[in-house]
Amino acid sequence: MSTVEKISFGQYIRELRENANLPLRRVASELDIDTSTLSKIEKNERNANEQIIDGISKIFHIEKSELKLRYLSDKITYQLLDEDNGLEILKVAEEKIKYQRQQNKK
Amino acid sequence: MSTVEKISFGQYIRELRENANLPLRRVASELDIDTSTLSKIEKNERNANEQIIDGISKIFHIEKSELKLRYLSDKITYQLLDEDNGLEILKVAEEKIKYQRQQNKK
DNA sequence: ACTATTTTGGACAAATAATGCCAAAACAAA
DNA sequence: TTTGTTTTGGCATTATTTGTCCAAAATAGT
Numbered sequence: 001m002s003t004v005e006k007i008s009f010g011q012y013i014r015e016l017r018e019n020a021n022l023p024l025r026r027v028a029s030e031l032d033i034d035t036s037t038l039s040k041i042e043k044n045e046r047n048a049n050e051q052i053i054d055g056i057s058k059i060f061h062i063e064k065s066e067l068k069l070r071y072l073s074d075k076i077t078y079q080l081l082d083e084d085n086g087l088e089i090l091k092v093a094e095e096k097i098k099y100q101r102q103q104n105k106k
Numbered sequence: 107m108s109t110v111e112k113i114s115f116g117q118y119i120r121e122l123r124e125n126a127n128l129p130l131r132r133v134a135s136e137l138d139i140d141t142s143t144l145s146k147i148e149k150n151e152r153n154a155n156e157q158i159i160d161g162i163s164k165i166f167h168i169e170k171s172e173l174k175l176r177y178l179s180d181k182i183t184y185q186l187l188d189e190d191n192g193l194e195i196l197k198v199a200e201e202k203i204k205y206q207r208q209q210n211k212k
Numbered sequence: 213a214c215t216a217t218t219t220t221g222g223a224c225a226a227a228t229a230a231t232g233c234c235a236a237a238a239c240a241a242a
Numbered sequence: 243t244t245t246g247t248t249t250t251g252g253c254a255t256t257a258t259t260t261g262t263c264c265a266a267a268a269t270a271g272t
Contacts, residue, residue: 005201008218023248034232039249061112065191072189073198076182077206083178085171086203092179093186094196096110129218140262145219152260 009074010044013067016060017042031055047075113198115180116150120181122166123148152178 001046007015017027028038031052048056048071057064080086107195113121123133134144137158146152154162154177186192 004198005205025248035248036233037231038271040251043250067199068189069195071192072185072195073202076185076195076199077202079178079182080199080203081206083174085175087200089175089178089182090196090200090203091180092110092175094182094193096179097186097192097196099111100183111270120217131218142220142263143261146221149220155260 004070008044009048009071010042012055012070014042016056016062027056027059030059031106034061044074082098110176110179114150115154116148116175117132117178119162119173122162122168126166133165134160136165153181 009069017024024035024038024042028035031038032055033052037046041052043050053064053067056062057067076090080089083089114146123130130141130144136139137144138161139158143152147154147158155197159170159173159177162168182196186195189195
């Protein structure tokens, strides 16, 4: 059973780190950020960014697309969770993306 | 033909205003913001916010849910347009929202 | 072309958010 | 409990965003 929809980005990268038995200190220094910042990212109290996703990808050998999938789907979920037409908004976004891509081909 | 996926939030509210034959000056003053700010929102160079969406809803008698649909789907589209797995990300976000709502019911 | 009005772009100030620092809390090993 | 280490929370600093003001550009009416 896939768990991608059940765990947050923060939980996911915390598990990666704990499975590798590394303290925040080590991973944060690799990422060139403060331990405190990484701690907050793992607790979903801070946003990650390209640089951090890139670094995590390298440290744990996870595809960037996998990390971005988890990160961005989390963000979008958070943006829409309180909208009563959240799922409809997603559908329209899907149509917009398809439309835009179609246009850009020309 | 529906155009919701073809026009941006900014274009949409500009059309509302132009169809009503109102200058930026009038609408902006109703919304209690600068004309310049409204101009930028119509050109998608600035974000709208709750207060503005609320005001537009009242001025033009458009459902808030309709405006939010257009506004948020635009933002999400913009966030994902450059991701090659953008559509997959949407699918996962959909599953996450459903999962979260299921959880919250309990 | 001239004038009046609307719209836009840029400079600046205020508000908001991100980040790092550091001390305290939590945890582990003895 | 004591010592050593990891993790967290709060605060100060920095960066980003947002909004206003104002002058210039664009548009409309005569």
